[in-house]
Amino acid sequence: MRADSGLRLENHLRPPRALPPVPSAIQDDTPLSHPKKKKPRTKTTLGSASLEGFVQTATRRPSEGSEPPNKEPVEHPEAPVQRRQKKTKLPLELETAFTQKTSSPSVLRNENGIDVEPAEEPVIQKPRRKTKKTQLAELQYANELGVEDEDIITDEQSNPEQQSVFTVPTGVSQPVGKVFVEKSRRFHATDRAELIKTTENIDVSMDMTPSWTTRDVALSVHRAFRMVGLFSHGFLAGCAVWNIVVIYVLAGDQLSNLSNLLQQYKTLAYPFQSLLYLLLALSTISAFDRIDFAKTSVAIRNFLALDPTALASFLYFTALILSLSQQMTSDRIHLYTPSSVNGSLWAAGIEEQVLQPWIVVNLVVALLVGLSWLFLSYRPDMDLSEELMFSSDVEEYPDKDKGIKASS
């Protein structure tokens, strides 16, 4: 990987080439990846007769400008060995339908960073190129395809001045107007511009991935939950107010019509109780998040300082306890049958006795929830958890540890 990044740097520094084809432009940012479906290839117009000659020229070419200078001494002694290997390898090359393609040196050099023995690469790499369809090759083509139009020629051309020491044996190749993409074991001519479009997208997404760390995932989840909390604060306040209004309307003046309330409200009581718990739980968690409740010392200090957010979380928690304590009464309302019916839970005359505290508690819950919502909306951006948990400085830690010690 280190060698790879070195290469990349090198590529950026390099001045633009005057002469077309070759590999050097190709290698930049090509993450190693898994095999892909298609692998585009170009056929060169070279005859086999000239193969011997261009192997040598091309092998020297890549190291000319794009190879890190410190690598050269290492590669240099191995050059004759490589050349010899290449020569023995040639018959195999000739058997294949497609011979040298423009991107081949870049493949080798990209993998140079990883492969330990560069001298053996030609032997290993060539068969692999034929059999494996890698995304790597595809990405290289995204860059490869971006050659200048005037570069595209059909004539054979070799550059004797491009002499170099690094010897990766390849053929001389030229970009042609069409790109041959392998689809279902056949090569189809495809337009270059089209292929560039599809491959560039992949390139972008591959570049994005390394910058997305676990911390970012955690942070985005945290922020997503804060949005959920923000929604539930408002929704809960609205629901609670609506609930208490409905109760008072159904109960009539001075709670004179309680049996009507029971009959109308009995289908609503339990679902509302459930919804209330759900929303209260979400809101409480969200409010705790905002004051970073787990750091008790900080939370208590904020509470004593009458910080609105700390007050809101306290009010939510109180509302939660009060609401939960009415579970029994809610179930009783849910199972309401008139006192005349056999086995009724509601004996004549106990309605007011049971319902009075229930209504009061509901009223208090609505008030607490509404107040909390107001308090939170006073400082909607406050989020101590995010500040304390995701601060990246190491210097933060002493403070954090103090807080933990104080809490324990």
Added chain:
Amino acid sequence: MLQTSNYSLVLSLQFLLLSYDLFVNSFSELLRMAPVIQLVLFIIQDIAVLFNIIIIFLMFFNTFVFQAGLVNVLFRKFKGTIILTATYFALSISLHVWVMNLRWKDSNRFVWTDGLQTLFVFQRLAAVLYYYLYKRTAVRLGDPRFYQDSLWLRKEFMQVRR
């Protein structure tokens, strides 16, 4: 080092289990047409809590802090979560057993007593604290600092040795 994709997967699994837990806690009382429904919901809920406990411990084991042998540091940091999760698990199981025992014959019976109501309140309150602390711990374990050597860790190590 923790992989981003792995962490995302684990985090979403944890949140899925937490959401299921919250859903059952909220709406199990409504879903009592037959006692079997509640029984199945409760069993899955308890298994979900158990799974969450296992997952969070696996995440602990995966940290550099743990592998460096500073179990104590990790425990001190996440003591609240560990204790509360265990408490919630115990409370849940006892409430579920109690409620199912009372409702098994007739799921629409009025079963509430003061004791059951008290247990119910404590279980539901513990649930909220469990969600909060568990969520916080899961999110905090995404911090790369837990997975690499750092100055902070060395300080901790010195403190432990002292």
